[in-house]
Amino acid sequence: MKKHIIALLTTSALGLASCGTQKEAVADLPPPPLNPALEWRKSSEFEFINKQTFKYASDQLQRKLGTIKEGPVVFIDVPFLLLNQNTMNRYFDNTNRPLDLEIREAQEISRFDYNRDALEFLRLCQESGVEVILMAEEQEVLPTVEDLAKKNLVVMPSLYDGTPNYGKIGRNITMLDMAQSNRIALILTTSLGEATSLTGMGRALNENMDELYRVHGDKLIVFPNPAFN
Numbered sequence: 001m002k003k004h005i006i007a008l009l010t011t012s013a014l015g016l017a018s019c020g021t022q023k024e025a026v027a028d029l030p031p032p033p034l035n036p037a038l039e040w041r042k043s044s045e046f047e048f049i050n051k052q053t054f055k056y057a058s059d060q061l062q063r064k065l066g067t068i069k070e071g072p073v074v075f076i077d078v079p080f081l082l083l084n085q086n087t088m089n090r091y092f093d094n095t096n097r098p099l100d101l102e103i104r105e106a107q108e109i110s111r112f113d114y115n116r117d118a119l120e121f122l123r124l125c126q127e128s129g130v131e132v133i134l135m136a137e138e139q140e141v142l143p144t145v146e147d148l149a150k151k152n153l154v155v156m157p158s159l160y161d162g163t164p165n166y167g168k169i170g171r172n173i174t175m176l177d178m179a180q181s182n183r184i185a186l187i188l189t190t191s192l193g194e195a196t197s198l199t200g201m202g203r204a205l206n207e208n209m210d211e212l213y214r215v216h217g218d219k220l221i222v223f224p225n226p227a228f229n
Contacts, residue, residue: 038089038092038226040226041085041088041089041092041226042089046224046226047085049224050085050115050117050223050224051117053221053223053224054117054118054120054121055117056221057121057186057188057221058120058121058124060186060221061074061121061124061125061128061130061185061186062128064185064186064219065128065130065185068182068183068185070181070183071131071183072128072129072130072131072183072184072185073130073131073132073133073178073183073184073185074125074130074131074132074133074184074185074186074187074188075133075134075135075158075172075175075178075184075186075187075188075189076118076121076122076132076133076134076135076188076189077135077188077189077190077191077223078103078106078107078134078135078136078141078144079103079106080190080223080225081115081118081188081189081190081223082114082115082118082134082144083106083107083110083113083114083115084110084113084114084115085115087109087110087111087113088106088109088110090109091106091109102140103136103140103141104140107141107143107144112143112144112147119151119153121188122148122153122155123153126152126153126154130185131156132153132154132155132156133155133156133157133158133174133175133178134155134156134157134158135158135172135175135189136157136158136164137157137158137159137160137164138157140157141157142157145157158172158173158174158175159172159173159174160172160173161173175187184219185219186219186220186221187219187220187221188221188223189220189221189222189223190222190223190224190225191222191225
């Protein structure tokens with residue numbers, strides 16, 4: 001009987017030791033790899049570059065106002081420029097599909113918490129008589145349009161030909177119309193994909209880029225965005 005009890009205790013001890021080893025093995029597993037580009041978004045360097053780029057945009061806007069005779073307009077990206085970037089960083093930390101971000105989802109995540117530098121730029125536009133157009137469809141950004149109106153900031157959505165793939169490609173009809181009437185002052189974006197609609201999408205992307213910079217290069221301000229660039 002004693003031998004039987006000793007055997008049971010030995011078995012139990014071995015089992016507990018085995019469980020402990022398994023827990024230690026799980027604890028020793030390395031954390032999932034971090035995307036260094038997305039991690040850079042959280043750095044003070046990224047914040048500084050973002051802030052300085054908005055300052056540059058403000059300076060450029062003031063220089064261009066005298067060259068546009070009728071109704072100057074500014075186009076601006078929504079999730080990666082207008083919304084609070086700390087909120088966007090938390091989104092990236094908790095998703096497996098950062099590149100598939102939808103504007104509607106980004107608005108819900110941010111709860112209409114905006115980038116302060118972006119709001120200051122929008123106020124500068126409004127005070128200068130510059131129309132602000134969001135690079136997104138009305139159905140996507142209507143909540144943002146309405147919320148900014150409460151802050152006495154008037155912005156308009158864009159009209160697209162077909163369904164845009166935000167951050168990658170899209171034929172922005174509003175941008176095309178404004179370009180033809182020479183009303184575009186600036187395009188503030190984090191991706192050149194949508195802006196290539198200004199040159200037409202019939203040619204190779206690299207050719208579009210060359211043409212885009214040749215014709216509209218002085219109007220394009222590209223902000224850093226590790227999610228796409």
